[in-house]
Amino acid sequence: MKRACWTLVGPLMLGLLLGACAPGGQPGAQAITIVMDEYRFEPNTVQVKAGQEVRLTLANKGKEPHELMIGRTLVTHEGRPAGFAQDFFEGISVKAERGGKPIDVKELMEEEEEAHGFMVVLEPGEEPVTIIFTIPSNKVGEWEMGCFESDGSHWQLGMQGKWIVQP
Numbered sequence: 001m002k003r004a005c006w007t008l009v010g011p012l013m014l015g016l017l018l019g020a021c022a023p024g025g026q027p028g029a030q031a032i033t034i035v036m037d038e039y040r041f042e043p044n045t046v047q048v049k050a051g052q053e054v055r056l057t058l059a060n061k062g063k064e065p066h067e068l069m070i071g072r073t074l075v076t077h078e079g080r081p082a083g084f085a086q087d088f089f090e091g092i093s094v095k096a097e098r099g100g101k102p103i104d105v106k107e108l109m110e111e112e113e114e115a116h117g118f119m120v121v122l123e124p125g126e127e128p129v130t131i132i133f134t135i136p137s138n139k140v141g142e143w144e145m146g147c148f149e150s151d152g153s154h155w156q157l158g159m160q161g162k163w164i165v166q167p
């Protein structure tokens with residue numbers, strides 16, 4: 001299991017190292033890109049470090065709207081997967097940029113009564129967006145990523161991943 005993980009994580013770590021040298025962020029910023037399409041996140045395992053700025057770019061390369069939520073403990077709404085009981089982003093201040101320009105984070109969120117927690121929703125063909133935040137040490141551990149579009153069917157079709165925060 002450990003070896004299999006490293007096969008997947010190795011290229012990602014290289015990406016992180018290269019990303020750390022990218023202009024625009026704080027020194028040591030962790031630049032990560034997650035591509036969303038039907039019905040997956042690529043990569044679907046992401047490791048980040050607490051205490052260092054994260055610049056997470058999200059792109060929708062699919063033909064349907066997709067979203068990213070991160071949390072723990074699945075919750076359902078009318079029997080359908082709807083989000084997480086514990087939202088990773090709770091208590092974390094998030095900034096956003098599109099095309100290198102700051103935008104209002106609220107533009108990225110969907111107003112839904114059944115929504116649980118912070119999310120970034122992207123329509124197909126929409127320009128990628130970067131969210132910027134620093135993870136406090138109380139968030140260290142393993143979290144789940146998920147897309148709950150189409151009444152949770154994306155989650156059921158496997159649009160899930162792991163978000164691992166290291167100390």
Ligand SMILES: [Cu+2]
Pocket residue numbers: 037039065066067147148149154159
């Ligand atoms: Cu989706």
